[in-house]
Amino acid sequence: MKIVESVPNFSEGRRKEIIEAIVQEARTLDKVWVLDYSSDPDHNRSVVTIAGEPKAVTDALFNMSKKAVELIDLRKHRGEHPRMGAVDVIPLVPIMGISKEECVELSKELGKRIGEELKIPVYLYESSATSRERENLSEIRKGEFEGFHEKIKLPEWKPDFGPDKVHPTAGVVAVGCREFLIAFNVNLGTDNIEVARKIAKAVRHISGGFRYVKALGFKLEERGIVQVSMNLTNYKKTPIYRVFEVIKLEAERYGVPIVGSEIVGMVPLNALLNVADFYLRLEDHNPNLIIEKKLLDTIAKEVDGE
Amino acid sequence: MKIVESVPNFSEGRRKEIIEAIVQEARTLDKVWVLDYSSDPDHNRSVVTIAGEPKAVTDALFNMSKKAVELIDLRKHRGEHPRMGAVDVIPLVPIMGISKEECVELSKELGKRIGEELKIPVYLYESSATSRERENLSEIRKGEFEGFHEKIKLPEWKPDFGPDKVHPTAGVVAVGCREFLIAFNVNLGTDNIEVARKIAKAVRHISGGFRYVKALGFKLEERGIVQVSMNLTNYKKTPIYRVFEVIKLEAERYGVPIVGSEIVGMVPLNALLNVADFYLRLEDHNPNLIIEKKLLDTIAKEVDGE
Numbered sequence: 001m002k003i004v005e006s007v008p009n010f011s012e013g014r015r016k017e018i019i020e021a022i023v024q025e026a027r028t029l030d031k032v033w034v035l036d037y038s039s040d041p042d043h044n045r046s047v048v049t050i051a052g053e054p055k056a057v058t059d060a061l062f063n064m065s066k067k068a069v070e071l072i073d074l075r076k077h078r079g080e081h082p083r084m085g086a087v088d089v090i091p092l093v094p095i096m097g098i099s100k101e102e103c104v105e106l107s108k109e110l111g112k113r114i115g116e117e118l119k120i121p122v123y124l125y126e127s128s129a130t131s132r133e134r135e136n137l138s139e140i141r142k143g144e145f146e147g148f149h150e151k152i153k154l155p156e157w158k159p160d161f162g163p164d165k166v167h168p169t170a171g172v173v174a175v176g177c178r179e180f181l182i183a184f185n186v187n188l189g190t191d192n193i194e195v196a197r198k199i200a201k202a203v204r205h206i207s208g209g210f211r212y213v214k215a216l217g218f219k220l221e222e223r224g225i226v227q228v229s230m231n232l233t234n235y236k237k238t239p240i241y242r243v244f245e246v247i248k249l250e251a252e253r254y255g256v257p258i259v260g261s262e263i264v265g266m267v268p269l270n271a272l273l274n275v276a277d278f279y280l281r282l283e284d285h286n287p288n289l290i291i292e293k294k295l296l297d298t299i300a301k302e303v304d305g306e
Numbered sequence: 307m308k309i310v311e312s313v314p315n316f317s318e319g320r321r322k323e324i325i326e327a328i329v330q331e332a333r334t335l336d337k338v339w340v341l342d343y344s345s346d347p348d349h350n351r352s353v354v355t356i357a358g359e360p361k362a363v364t365d366a367l368f369n370m371s372k373k374a375v376e377l378i379d380l381r382k383h384r385g386e387h388p389r390m391g392a393v394d395v396i397p398l399v400p401i402m403g404i405s406k407e408e409c410v411e412l413s414k415e416l417g418k419r420i421g422e423e424l425k426i427p428v429y430l431y432e433s434s435a436t437s438r439e440r441e442n443l444s445e446i447r448k449g450e451f452e453g454f455h456e457k458i459k460l461p462e463w464k465p466d467f468g469p470d471k472v473h474p475t476a477g478v479v480a481v482g483c484r485e486f487l488i489a490f491n492v493n494l495g496t497d498n499i500e501v502a503r504k505i506a507k508a509v510r511h512i513s514g515g516f517r518y519v520k521a522l523g524f525k526l527e528e529r530g531i532v533q534v535s536m537n538l539t540n541y542k543k544t545p546i547y548r549v550f551e552v553i554k555l556e557a558e559r560y561g562v563p564i565v566g567s568e569i570v571g572m573v574p575l576n577a578l579l580n581v582a583d584f585y586l587r588l589e590d591h592n593p594n595l596i597i598e599k600k601l602l603d604t605i606a607k608e609v610d611g612e
Contacts, residue, residue, distance in 0.1 A: 005597060033604040035597070051601050095597060180597075187589070244586055260589040269575070269598040276581040280550055283493070283566040291311060291341070291401060291486075292575040295357050296602040298339040 001031075001300035003096035004103060005051040005180070006061055009088045010068050011077050012046055013039040018071045019046050025063040031056035035266075044079025045088070049266070054098060058110045061090055062117075069118055069170040074145045084141050084148055085120065085171035092177045095268060096297075103177035104128045111175040115162025118170070121152060122161040125176035130160055137174055145171040179212075182232040182271060183264035184240060186247050189257040193219050196226035199250045203230070203243055210246075212238035225259060235271040241278045269293060307337075307606035309402035310409060311357040311486070312367055315394045316374050317383050318352055319345040324377045325352050331369040337362035341572075350385025351394070355572070360404060364416045367396055368423075375424055375476040380451045390447050390454055391426065391477035398483045401574060402603075409483040410434045417481040421468025424476070427458060428467040431482035436466055443480055451477040485518075488538040488577060489570035490546055492553050495563040499525050502532035505556045509534070509549055516552075518544035531565060541577040547584045575599060 012018045019039055026034050032052030039046040050060055065087040072086035090110065094103040104127050111122040129135040133156060143151045148166045151157050158164060159172065166172055188196055196217030201207040204215035212234035218227045228247055232238060248258055269287055277285050287293050318324045325345055332340050338358030345352040356366055371393040378392035396416065400409040410433050417428040435441040439462065449457045454472045457463050464470060465478065472478055494502055502523030507513040510521035518540035524533045534553055538544060554564055575593055583591050593599050 003601065033601065033608070035600050035604055051597065095601075240586065258587060260587045262589050263595060266595050266597045266600065269596050272579060272582045272596065275586060276578045279585045280546065280581060281564060281566045283568050289569060289572050290575050290578065291357065291572045292602055293598055294341050294572065295309065295339065295401075296598055296605070298341055299602070299605055302339070 001096075001297070002054050002098040002102075003051055003300070004054045004057045004098060004106065005035075005049065005093040005095050006057055006090060007047055007049050007093075008061055008064060008090045009083075010046045010048070010064075010072065011044065011074060011079070011083045011086050011088055012068070012072050013044040013079065014041045021071060022046070022064050022067045023048055025067050026050045026060040029056055029060050029063070032060045040081070042079065043081035044077060045081045045083065051095060054102070054106050057092070058106060058113075061110055062113055065090070065114055065120075065173070066118055069120065069167070073169040074171045075169060077145070082138075082141055082144050083171075084143075084145050085167075085173040086169065087120075087173050088141075088171075089125075089137060089174045090176075091126070092175075093180050094177070095180075100127055100177060107175050107177045111161045114173060114175065115159065118162075118167075120162050120167045120170050121159035121164070121172040123172065123174045124160045125174045126178035128176035131156070134160075140174050148172055179234040179236065180268045180271070182235050182240065182267055184230045184232055184243070185262045185264065186228045186230075186244065186258060187220065187223075187260045187262070188226050188228065188251055189259040190226060190254070191219070191224050192254075192256075193217055193226050195251070195254050195256050196228050198254075199247055200228045200230075202250050203228070203246055210238040210243060213243055235268070235274070239274045239278070240271055241275045307402075307603070308360050308404040308408075309357055309606070310360045310363045310404060310412065311341075311355065311399040311401050312363055312396060313353055313355050313399075314367055314370060314396045315389075316352045316354070316370075316378065317350065317380060317385070317389045317392050317394055318374070318378050319350040319385065320347045327377060328352070328370050328373045329354055331373050332356045332366040335362055335366050335369070338366045346387070348385065349387035350383060351387045351389065357401060360408070360412050363398070364412055364419075367416055368419055371396070371420055371426075371479070372424055375426065375473070379475045380477045381475060383451070388444075388447055388450050389477075390449075390451050391473075391479040392475065393426075393479050394447075394477075395431075395443060395480045396482075397432070398481075399486050400483070401486075406433055406483060413481050413483045417467045420479060420481065421465065424468075424473075426468050426473045426476050427465035427470070427478040429478065429480045430466045431480045432484035434482035437462070440466075443482075446480050454478055485540040485542065486574050486577070488541050488546065488573055490536045490538055490549070491568050491570065492534045492536075492550065492564060493526065493529075493566045493568070494532050494534065494557055495565040496532060496560070497525070497530050498560075498562075499523055499532050501557070501560050501562050502534050504560075505553055506534050506536075508556050509536070509552055516544040516549060519549055541574070541580070545580045545584070546577055547581045
């Protein structure tokens with residue numbers, strides 16, 4: 001079975017009954033599973049993690065979006081997190097047995113359907129983007145729901161699918177294929193924030209570091225230490241271990257030890273297998289040798305009726 | 307869902323129709339999955355890997371054993387591998403959500419059923435063993451099928467379950483709970499077999515090394531290098547990375563580089579997660595953060611009707 005993951009973001013983080021009604025849409029379909037969901041009342045936003053067979057996942061995403069359009073009115077929405085739609089963004093992430101190209105195709109099919117059937121303007125982003133400006137989600141979202149009524153009139157912001165007018169209550173939505181995003185933090189045995197900041201600069205793309213690393217230095221007040229907090233946006237091209245080893249090297253020059261690290265949220269098996277590969281110098285990288293992966297494939301095949 | 311793995315060994319590695327008939331018994335049950343099977347004609351032996359819900363796995367093992375008793379006659383069996391039964395050994399391995407104690411209990415239930423219903427003498431081995439002598443499978447198997455007619459009469463070799471007489475065609479069987487066995491080899495950049503042998507001695511239990519390591523030095527003639535070939539019999543207590551690092555240290559003193567390593571056959575996710583944990587100094591070891599593991603749990607729960 002091919003497996004795609006998606007973490008759609010909805011602009012409702014307070015009214016439980018609405019969040020539940022949206023999640024329920026994914027639960028009622030075969031071959032798609034709700035792995036997790038969480039809401040932030042301050043952001044007034046919910047993030048749902050689903051995964052499954054590609055067609056089932058896009059069906060679930062469509063049904064969830066439809067429900068969100070019914071139940072969320074952005075004209076009354078207030079929250080700390082920037083947002084432009086009732087369903088704000090729908091990333092599709094290839095997990096197993098599916099290429100980036102297939103995943104991009106999938107996002108376009110879903111975007112077309114949302115545009116045509118739900119009458120919401122759709123912007124393809126990340127790997128699915130139709131222009132450079134649309135690759136970056138925050139570029140698309142700039143102006144938010146309120147500003148989009150004007151922004152959408154600009155020729156460079158004509159939607160990829162759907163009407164040329166903002167949906168009156170549901171706004172617009174970004175749909176796209178992207179790589180799995182890993183939140184990886186490294187903790188340093190010092191209370192000197194400058195060390196964390198310098199190391200963050202050393203590894204992050206924007207200041208000359210690795211292409212797929214975003215990084216900031218933080219203080220962990222309670223522990224009296226500092227942290228390099230990162231998003232790895234493509235672990236296949238910028239693997240965890242390489243970033244870790246460079247941080248270790250840079251920390252050494254300040255005489256600062258690495259006291260630990262953490263992965264926040266979920267991580268694909270392959271990202272960890274890469275770590276074992278590197279340090280053990282494994283000659284054969286085969287995730288199917290991992291018994292849980294083999295079991296997943298076997299059960300998934302059965303569920304798939306193969 | 308609790309998951310148990312088993313790799314029963316059957317004394318038939320040549321006649322395909324018999325092997326298929328045995329494997330088929332595991333395929334027809336719910337909540338148990340055949341992950342792999344392979345036969346060795348020289349050994350005249352087949353190894354099947356199944357995994358699933360504990361009760362379903364033991365049902366499958368019983369049905370496979372019953373079929374093996376019907377179809378295999380040890381009086382006519384010749385092969386290079388030592389053997390004492392038509393179904394020779396049934397290891398049960400706890401994979402997920404099940405303790406060693408529960409797994410031992412499971413092996414006893416299965417042993418009792420095989421003894422009583424199939425009239426085969428059963429020896430509990432490894433963690434399930436009822437005496438020190440029975441922990442080691444090769445100790446039990448000594449004498450093989452032919453010698454067991456006498457051996458079984460010795461008071462110390464009275465079976466744990468079943469009749470006190472060898473089954474005329476199916477012999478005896480060992481059933482027990484054990485940890486996952488990892489075949490891990492490290493390749494050294496030298497053609498000097500002595501280096502591999504010395505390092506094997508350094509890490510293996512029998513000569514003063516790690517408790518759960520068996521190791522030998524080999525020549526890889528084609529590549530012109532040598533290999534430390536190992537079985538790690540308890541990766542939880544003797545983790546892969548620790549053995550690897552000691553081999554690296556010992557190799558250094560001979561000025562020999564490590565050119566690679568390999569895991570032969572399957573490996574539990576946790577064994578690799580341990581590696582990532584160690585090298586990245588992860589502060590939180592949580593396999594459920596791995597998306598494939600989460601997906602497996604979620605799908606398995608659904609299959610389980612929870």
